[in-house]
Amino acid sequence: MQVNGEFQPTIVAFCCNWCSYAGADLSGTNRLQYPANVKIIRIPCSCRLNPLFILRAFQRGADGVILCGCHPGDCHYTTGNYYARRRMTLLFSMLDYLGIEKERTRVEWVSAAEGGKFAATMNDFVAAVTKLGPNRRLEDLRCSKD
Amino acid sequence: MKKLPLSKIDELFKALSAGQKLYIPADDAAGQAKFTVWQEGLALSQKLNTVRSAKDLFFPQVENLVGFKVTGKQIELIESRDPAEPFVLFGVRACDARSFDILDKVFLAEPADTYYKARRENGVVVTMACTRPAETCFCTVFGIDPTEPAGDVSCWMDGESLYWQANTEKGEKLTAGLSMLEDSGEEAVRAQQEKTREILGKLPLKDLNLKGFDGEHMMELFQSPKWASLSESCLGCGTCTFVCPTCQCYDIEEFNTGSEVKRFRCWDSCMYSDFTKMSAGQPRPTQLERFRQRFMHKLVYFPTNNDGMYGCVGCGRCLQKCPISMNIAKVIKTLGEDKK
Amino acid sequence: MQQGLKEKAIQLLKDKTVDRVVGWKAGEFFYDLTPAVFHTPEEIEKDFVFSVFSGANLSKYLIAESRKGGKVAAFLKPCDTYSFQQLLKEHRILRENVYVVGVQCDGTCDIEKIKAAGCDGVTAVREEGDGLVAETLYGEHRMSKKDALLDRCAVCKSHKLVVYDELLGEQGEEQDAGRFAEVEKLERMTPEERYSFWRGELSRCIRCNACRNVCPACSCEKCIFDNPDSGARNKAAADSFEENMFHIIRAFHVASRCTDCGECSRVCPQHIPLHLLNRKFIKDIDELYGEYQAGADMDTKPPLMDFTKGDADPSVVYERGGDKA
Numbered sequence: 001m002q003v004n005g006e007f008q009p010t011i012v013a014f015c016c017n018w019c020s021y022a023g024a025d026l027s028g029t030n031r032l033q034y035p036a037n038v039k040i041i042r043i044p045c046s047c048r049l050n051p052l053f054i055l056r057a058f059q060r061g062a063d064g065v066i067l068c069g070c071h072p073g074d075c076h077y078t079t080g081n082y083y084a085r086r087r088m089t090l091l092f093s094m095l096d097y098l099g100i101e102k103e104r105t106r107v108e109w110v111s112a113a114e115g116g117k118f119a120a121t122m123n124d125f126v127a128a129v130t131k132l133g134p135n136r137r138l139e140d141l142r143c144s145k146d
Numbered sequence: 147m148k149k150l151p152l153s154k155i156d157e158l159f160k161a162l163s164a165g166q167k168l169y170i171p172a173d174d175a176a177g178q179a180k181f182t183v184w185q186e187g188l189a190l191s192q193k194l195n196t197v198r199s200a201k202d203l204f205f206p207q208v209e210n211l212v213g214f215k216v217t218g219k220q221i222e223l224i225e226s227r228d229p230a231e232p233f234v235l236f237g238v239r240a241c242d243a244r245s246f247d248i249l250d251k252v253f254l255a256e257p258a259d260t261y262y263k264a265r266r267e268n269g270v271v272v273t274m275a276c277t278r279p280a281e282t283c284f285c286t287v288f289g290i291d292p293t294e295p296a297g298d299v300s301c302w303m304d305g306e307s308l309y310w311q312a313n314t315e316k317g318e319k320l321t322a323g324l325s326m327l328e329d330s331g332e333e334a335v336r337a338q339q340e341k342t343r344e345i346l347g348k349l350p351l352k353d354l355n356l357k358g359f360d361g362e363h364m365m366e367l368f369q370s371p372k373w374a375s376l377s378e379s380c381l382g383c384g385t386c387t388f389v390c391p392t393c394q395c396y397d398i399e400e401f402n403t404g405s406e407v408k409r410f411r412c413w414d415s416c417m418y419s420d421f422t423k424m425s426a427g428q429p430r431p432t433q434l435e436r437f438r439q440r441f442m443h444k445l446v447y448f449p450t451n452n453d454g455m456y457g458c459v460g461c462g463r464c465l466q467k468c469p470i471s472m473n474i475a476k477v478i479k480t481l482g483e484d485k486k
Numbered sequence: 487m488q489q490g491l492k493e494k495a496i497q498l499l500k501d502k503t504v505d506r507v508v509g510w511k512a513g514e515f516f517y518d519l520t521p522a523v524f525h526t527p528e529e530i531e532k533d534f535v536f537s538v539f540s541g542a543n544l545s546k547y548l549i550a551e552s553r554k555g556g557k558v559a560a561f562l563k564p565c566d567t568y569s570f571q572q573l574l575k576e577h578r579i580l581r582e583n584v585y586v587v588g589v590q591c592d593g594t595c596d597i598e599k600i601k602a603a604g605c606d607g608v609t610a611v612r613e614e615g616d617g618l619v620a621e622t623l624y625g626e627h628r629m630s631k632k633d634a635l636l637d638r639c640a641v642c643k644s645h646k647l648v649v650y651d652e653l654l655g656e657q658g659e660e661q662d663a664g665r666f667a668e669v670e671k672l673e674r675m676t677p678e679e680r681y682s683f684w685r686g687e688l689s690r691c692i693r694c695n696a697c698r699n700v701c702p703a704c705s706c707e708k709c710i711f712d713n714p715d716s717g718a719r720n721k722a723a724a725d726s727f728e729e730n731m732f733h734i735i736r737a738f739h740v741a742s743r744c745t746d747c748g749e750c751s752r753v754c755p756q757h758i759p760l761h762l763l764n765r766k767f768i769k770d771i772d773e774l775y776g777e778y779q780a781g782a783d784m785d786t787k788p789p790l791m792d793f794t795k796g797d798a799d800p801s802v803v804y805e806r807g808g809d810k811a
Binding site: 051055058073079093094097099101106107 | 673679737774790798801804
């Protein structure tokens, strides 16, 4: 969306409840700044992320989608993020194959103690997506952007 | 009768597209013909027929109906139908031209479907006679003459010229603005028609027998044990209904854009498992009932309700495109086997 | 093409090994065979055909057929046996109710290719040595069988029959025919070129669902696209997003279960090269998680239902993607 004439991307961040959502909380309590472009959606585990959610986020106006989960090996449900890792790798490769800019999607492993990493990741991701411009290739023209 | 040397066909297309859209059959990236908006440089396809039928132009696959916006307790209706634009549809074959009569019976009966009506009123149909029918063609079985296609204007094409005959007021009006057309005799056209009729006499499906496909034999056909074997490998996909020029079923759905709810209609298929599913259940529980319904509709119910006009035009698209090669010709033959 | 199927079918019915046979039924024009269930030797004698146009994969019909009671025989070509075994693995087919006759195959043909070579009005096609002779309304045409092969048969990955109760013909081997060549070509393009390519292809989609309904891996009793509770119910593509969505999601849902039987591309009325989506997944899986062929055996887990602790990180896409091979 446009704010004061400048493009501000809409970023959807799917964060797993046990690690990355807590990490996001920690960056908040530590007063570490990250852009308000990021809309966080809490899911119980990174494994919950259905590829449809990513597509739907793009459809409904997201310019970038990021999945944050526990570090592989530390999943609260033991194995969830291992499956998510394979799933997201293949999905992102397919999106790239279809010509969707690969910088619009990312997976980052953020633990509950990594408030700093969470803020830094979001800053970096927002900057990368801002550079790309608005999502046009996976856009649904019917959906409002406000 | 008028004529035009083929070397000048682009001049004709340019004139036809002045002030309106002109659709001609053109080859797509996969080499199949499709009705495409004409632009300089677009060549007329040499294929016998398009994959998607001409009904697309009057009854598009997705059509916006209306929008709703809710603010507080107020509902605002937003007119979202496509604006009515005049257009010329060139190169329609006799089979598709007949399909318009069938669709008119459905959509223009009271209360008329205003979306379809607007498109029909705005469209001028220019048909093209066939010269090289395929083995899958059987329009003659339904009383259609592919050498004399109906339409606002009928055309014939040979190696050198395009022949042009206005049939209706709309056609005359269109012809009036085309100064590049010259007057012509009919000999060349008649000769071509004779040649084509010779080929029509050799088409393998020309003798499909429609005797017994009528209201009188409705229950007998409905209860035929042959439906089981006919329908057993049907995938229930919907390809036949979407390439068919006469299929007209649609679903009305809504899409929430976030700020508005858009109500639209889209093609539906009686082959789908949720077609006619309702809160009381699904009256056509298996593919047998759904398959039977499609062909009973085209061959029995529709003609019974429409003075003997069959719901099929013999274009042969279902013969070409069904993934498992089931089609209306096989149904007619199989059910007709008992009526000797 | 392999001989002896008709006789075998009749024998299996007569000696009561099975009470019905799934095969291909003759049509009007020799190329329009329909999958069918034959119940009597007379029906088989009259209509059973195995020819260069027996491309249809019969394995998916066995999901329903194996549950109808009694025992059913099915003729499966090598590629079909992979689909059959994959369905067994997913507990969709009741193995004990199916008698599989494995049939060796040297490739099935595409009537569209024959027509595109200039044969209008084809009324009959027969094999003559290495060639095909097409009789048409406008004269006779000859072409080599090689030029008329279905795209998937031209890059056949395996002549091995992975499951059968009886074999007609010789057992074969897996082979590398370069089936990833087209995928590699796309991978070498820039993202813009790829986007343009896929928009050109997918914009022709009419959502007929032939690909989904013929696919042995798409055997869900309630597809998400038909389920109002899924949030993805969708009957027609209203715009380019929905055109993409159906194919991305369908390819993903069959990823690591797709046996690459090629039926999806064969049945598409708009000639969209859908196999290029599925083969991309297969190639990625082979490269990232070890070579895997769905349906090749009963024990290995499909890669998307498995993991190792040392799997590649999703960021590997940044290095592999873009316009690198």
